[in-house]
Amino acid sequence: MPMKGRFPIRRTLEYLQKGDIVLKNRVKIMTVNYNTSGELSDGARKFVFFNIPQIQYKNQWLQIMMFKNMTPSPFLKFYLDDGEQVLVDMEGKDYKQISQHVKKILGKSEEVLQAEAQAKMQASNPANFGPRKYCLRECICEVEGQVPCPGATPLPKEMTGKHRARMAAAAAQE
Amino acid sequence: MFQVIGGRGVQVTRLLAPGRAVLVEAVRGRKSRTDTVAKSKQGRIKVPPPVDPTEMVVLKERYAEYEMITRALRLEFKEEVLRKKYEEETGSMAEEHRALMVFNDQENLRMLQQRVVRIQMEKEEAENKQVEAAIERELQQQEFIKEKEREILKLQEDAKNFITLENLDQRIEEALDSPKNYNFAVDKEGRVVKQTMLQ
Numbered sequence: 001m002p003m004k005g006r007f008p009i010r011r012t013l014e015y016l017q018k019g020d021i022v023l024k025n026r027v028k029i030m031t032v033n034y035n036t037s038g039e040l041s042d043g044a045r046k047f048v049f050f051n052i053p054q055i056q057y058k059n060q061w062l063q064i065m066m067f068k069n070m071t072p073s074p075f076l077k078f079y080l081d082d083g084e085q086v087l088v089d090m091e092g093k094d095y096k097q098i099s100q101h102v103k104k105i106l107g108k109s110e111e112v113l114q115a116e117a118q119a120k121m122q123a124s125n126p127a128n129f130g131p132r133k134y135c136l137r138e139c140i141c142e143v144e145g146q147v148p149c150p151g152a153t154p155l156p157k158e159m160t161g162k163h164r165a166r167m168a169a170a171a172a173q174e
Numbered sequence: 175m176f177q178v179i180g181g182r183g184v185q186v187t188r189l190l191a192p193g194r195a196v197l198v199e200a201v202r203g204r205k206s207r208t209d210t211v212a213k214s215k216q217g218r219i220k221v222p223p224p225v226d227p228t229e230m231v232v233l234k235e236r237y238a239e240y241e242m243i244t245r246a247l248r249l250e251f252k253e254e255v256l257r258k259k260y261e262e263e264t265g266s267m268a269e270e271h272r273a274l275m276v277f278n279d280q281e282n283l284r285m286l287q288q289r290v291v292r293i294q295m296e297k298e299e300a301e302n303k304q305v306e307a308a309i310e311r312e313l314q315q316q317e318f319i320k321e322k323e324r325e326i327l328k329l330q331e332d333a334k335n336f337i338t339l340e341n342l343d344q345r346i347e348e349a350l351d352s353p354k355n356y357n358f359a360v361d362k363e364g365r366v367v368k369q370t371m372l373q
Contacts (some may be wrong), residue, residue, distance in 0.1 A: 024267075025263070026264060073289065086275065086278060087278075087282060088278065088281075088282070089281070089282045089285040089286070091285060091289060092285070092288070092289075093285075101278075101281065104274065104277075105274040105275070105277065105278045106274070
């Protein structure tokens with residue numbers, strides 16, 4: 001009941017997160033033309049079956065379209081945002097070779113990915129308190145083990161500023 | 175309060191109306207429909223501010239021109255900022271991108287050559303197969319003809335031994351003269367004995 005399809009591992013989060021093809025921001029549309037039968041289209045079919053879910057997971061805003069049995073030979077076409085089209089021939093190649101080739105020509109390099117990860121980490125600094133949009137927490141009262149929000153439970157009298165001020169005034173009077 | 179003006183009056187009013195972007199209708203405000211009007215506002219008739227026609231026309235033209243210019247400038251600056259941001263992202267990658275595209279083109283060319291060679295070989299194989307099939311078919315036909323000829327000859331040979339009306343009496347005499355014994359015996363070892371006693 002939890003396992004659906006021929007290779008249910010493709011549906012696991014771990015598998016999807018292992019995908020290493022993150023395409024550049026300029027790539028907007030990816031089109032895959034392949035055939036459902038034929039020895040030469042085998043690599044293309046495996047690429048579609050195994051790697052496309054990973055690519056879509058890592059590039060959520062990329063539009064991917066598949067076309068079956070339209071041309072005699074399989075190919076990939078990438079449409080960039082300035083109108084440029086990049087054609088990648090897939091005939092006779094292995095699916096691993098295809099994914100490596102795509103990663104090389106249009107994928108973000110390791111340094112770029114790491115820089116982006118660093119920037120994201122800096123943005124989500126747990127030491128910052130503020131609106132939910134920019135920070136993790138809004139007030140220290142949300143943290144486990146800290147004084148709870150006085151809006152939810154009233155503070156003990158000794159901790160209120162009113163009491164302290166009265167004590168200070170009484171001490172000063174004496 | 176609404177003003178219903180029809181026909182040519184519309185153009186005049188458009189010319190004379192202050193060119194405000196938003197047309198504000200009478201808004202309800204704090205008091206509801208049934209609340210009484212305040213004592214100080216009992217006989218008040220709201221009158222729009224007076225408009226000098228010539229001044230209005232001149233002002234409208236000038237404001238239109240001014241706003242057009244400022245809007246154009248604003249958009250220009252916005253576009254420049256966006257383009258700068260885009261350029262700094264992709265401009266630095268332009269050379270590498272070009273190099274990668276060249277690499278991709280070479281790869282495609284290599285695949286193309288491979289494909290051309292493969293198609294050539296496939297075509298030759300197909301042609302060879304066709305020729306062989308034709309030869310095979312020819313051979314088959316020849317065999318067939320030969321077989322048929324053999325059958326005809328065999329039939330001709332057999333025809334000599336047929337029983338016809340002329341041969342009939344002779345053949346009956348021959349058959350009666352030579353009785354044939356079809357009996358045979360088989361033992362448990364499987365040895366067939368054709369020579370038995372005719373009863």
